[in-house]
Amino acid sequence: MEFEEFLITYMDERNTVFLESRSSKQQRLFTEVYSLIRQYFPQCDCYTTHNTKEKKRYFRFGVKDLSLKQGIPRITVSFFSDAVRVSLNSKFFKEKKRIELTSIEKLSPFLDNIKEQLNSEMNGGQRNPIDYSQDEETTEQDTTEQFIINDSSEFEISASPLNQILYGPPGTGKTYHTVQAAVKAAEPSKYAEIKIDENLGATELQRSQLTELYKQLCDEGRVRFVTFHQSYGYEEFVEGVKARETESGDLTYVTESGIFKSLSDKASEPFVSEDSEINRDGRVWKLSIEGTHENPAKSHCLKNNIGAIGWKHTGDLAGGNRNDYYKSQGKNNQNSLRYFSQEAKPGDLVLCINSNSSVEAIGVITGEYLYNPKGLPTRDDFCHQLPIKWLAKDFSVDFKVLNDNKQFNLPTFYPLSRLNVSNTISHLLENDVEVSTTKIQTNPSNYVLIIDEINRGNISKIFGELITLIEPSKRSGNNKEALFATLPYSGSRFSVPDNLYIIGTMNTADRSLAMMDTALRRRFDFIEMMPQPELFKDKVVKGIHLEQLLKTMNKRIEVLYDREHTLGHAFLIPVLNALNSDDNAEEKAFSELKNTFKNKIIPLLEEYFFEDWNKIRLVLGDNRKEKSELKQYIFVESKSEKYNEIFGENHGLETYEDTKTTYTLADFNAQYSVWNSPKAYQAIYDDTLLKSLANTNDDAGEVPSSSDQ
Structure with a gap:
């Protein structure tokens, strides 16, 4: 049966739209799978379920009366990467099974093994999706329980968006997470095998596996990385004309593809292996x-x-x-x-x-x-x-x-x-035309372009006509509505293939640069990445609770500025790594914490608040240490002096006040610096410690030093 006839015979409008969006290979294969299951179980019903959150659609084979709210499925057919997946209900079958098909040949043996067990379970009314008025809505739990192999849970991985941007404050791991996002987009089946918990994140072993896969994809040219900046343009990204000197010394002008066009060409071409001529x-x-x-x-x-x-x-x-x-x-x-x-x-x-x-x-x-x-x-x-x-x-x-x-x-x-x-x-x-080489076949691969700091470039200048072409509904592949543009330099006909994924990162604290182009914003899925203080739960360095330290500073920054300028958890990752080391771990961790404040946190706060040191003092909690016995725990000391004392009388300065407040940041390198005192860091978030220090004579006389660690 031809695909068009199949749609008219069995599918309603919503399923027709969905199936027409799949690749021609998947369309052909799904038609064959559907027909073969019908041959084995002619009385069964087929209905569809939809998970709104995961944007997944499943074709269920089993029994579902038109009056029933929920059906009784025994076989589920879904789409995964470039394959069609056939799964058995994990609650019904003792042997948990599924099969991913790239051709129909493997399905008959699979169905032969379950035919006798299923015969009495598939006696429906021979109904098809066209007979049902609406989809059955599934829950997130339903989705995760569908596929179990050898008694170990395997989560159904949601499909990666074709265009996505990871955005958040500095240090929230945006660039770090592009490795995971790139592997998931390029190799969804291999990513699923790693079994990463999306809520807890990758373990150290899983991260190692991801990194190895990522490096392999980069070596194969399937993942490319570029960083946008103010001078970056269309010529570097799409194509441009460049002068070249020939071997004879003549000057010639050639059209060169930029990183995006060259990767698009690779993604859309019939696959030619690296050892081909x-x-x-x-x-x-x-x-x-x-x-x-x-x-x-x-x-x-x-x-x-x-x-x-x-x-x-x-x-x-x-x-x-x-x-x-x-x-x-x-x-x-x-x-x-x-x-x-x-x-x-x-x-x-x-x-x-x-x-x-x-x-x-x-x-x-x-x-x-x-x-x-x-x-x-x-x-x-x-x-x-x-x-x-x-x-x-x-x-x-x-x-x-x-x-x-x-x-x-x-x-x-x-x-x-x-x-x-x-x-x-x-x-x-x-x-x-049959091109006589065994090295040419249909390209099965996904490709990924990572654009770091995507908001730093002039988006309209860099993307040009691609702003429209990157839309999922306008991409080429198996899309009847695909758009093609004629490129200005080469004059070639160009479209963006549907197996090229774009992953951008955006620093929301970078307010000094142009904001994201609204035309591009509409075409990307935005995934927020905020600080995760919970990563440091129960992690203590010389009495300093890292989770509370980060939480408290971020709460104050959010009030003084906004949540887009908070401090990311990545700033404290070196501290955590040092704490998990073997030798002299706590000393190393405290040294890393001091270096983090010196080289990362304080300079960033200066930039955030335009050297408004009073606000920096508020973030560090120095305003609560004004009692004389607590001054030794102050990171930024304030001092008020009268203008007359500084300049003498008749200084002629027209000001509304007669005093000037100046601020001095404690020296990081001084022998008895406050930065060497663990209690000073604790005092950033711990009010009870401040009260204890103020009321204890011994602590009041404490001199912070390296020995006080």
Whole structure:
């Protein structure tokens, strides 16, 4: 049954919309799975459930009367990555099973094993989703209990958004968490196998596994990282024109893809493995062998895996030599010779044309340029030659759609700047041309672009037309509404594929820079990341409770400024790591805490409050230490002096007050510095300690020093 007929026969509008959003591979496979389950259990009902929170849709096979609020499912079919998942009800089956299908062959043996057990459980009314007025809403608990293997819980991982931004104050682990988000998007099945608790986060072992996967994905080129800044532009991100010097010393201008376009091209191309003769980042060249018509020279080249052009009297151009004959040629001929001898590289694709808009053969350059003085048997002047493995020939495919609806130009050999390896091979495959290499197959992979500090760049300038193209509903793949744009420099037709994920990070405390472009904001899922003081629960360094310390300072910052400028938990992670070390752990942890205040927290507070030291004193609780016996625990000392005492009388300063308050930050390096006193840190959050210190004569006389640790 064709997919369109299948939808009309069995599916209502909401399920039709959902299934049309899946890939063509999943559509075809789901149709086969649905039909096969019906063959095994012809009386069963099929209905759908939807989890609003997780945005998941499940097809349940079992029994559900039209009057029932909830059905009795025995088999569940869902979509996972590029596969279709078939799962058995974990409460009904003693052996907990599921299977992920990329083809239909494995399903029959799977159903054979459960047919007898299920026969009496699937006697419904042969109803289909089209027969039910609405979905059955599931809970989060229902979702997590669906899949259990070997008596160990496995959570159903929610799908990653195509566009997401992790945002929050400094030090909340945004960049740190991009590793987890990238692995989840690129390899959802491998991420699920790690079994990370989304609430508790990754353990040390799980983090190690994530990091290893992340490094592997980066090495494969499936994850790329870029940081936006004020000078970053469209030319670096999408494409731009750059000057290049050739081997002969000539200056040429070429269109170069930026990081986003190059990754999009990789994500949308038919997969070519790294050991293939085709360079995935190579160029595409147009070649005319003695014209567009059929001729002996062209036949000889296609039969013997070479490409050849004329102008014998230039001599060998491999060394960049330029004789008078070469110099006498017109610009088009000189360019063709230079491109052919100097710039065409092994791994590049060559298109042999048979008209001003169509191609009859495609090949890959397999070696270096050579000058053969004998030429070809039929054309002794065709001495300039390239070894080309012709991957497909004897066809005729129009390439206007990829070439901005333009005809090929006259020069014999030149680069087709609007074409790349990806769209060239895809276009041929779409036109039923079999490219003869076992290294080409449908691309199953997800790709990820991480944009750190996404709000630091000029979004409109950097993204350009991509602001519209990155929308999930506008992406190419298996989407009838996909949008294509013609890029301004190369003129190539471009769209954003649906297997490219964008993960951005945004520092909400960075108010000095332009705010996020509202057009882009609408197209991203925003995931807030706030400080997590609970990570330091029961962690104590020399009597200093790290959780209370961070909580108290952040509560004060939130009142004095806002929650977007609080202190992230990452600032105290080095303290925690030192505390968990083996030797002299507490001393190392306290030293790390002091360094954190010196190099991170105090400079950040200065920036937040524009050196308003009175507010910094409030964050540190110094205002509560004014009693003489507590002054030794003050981090920022305030001092008021009259103007007359500073300048003398008649100073002429027109001010509303006659005194000036100045502030002095305690020296971190002094021998008896307050920063060396654990009780000073405790006093930031502990009122009872302050009262105790004020009422105890011994403590009142205490001199903070390193020995007081």
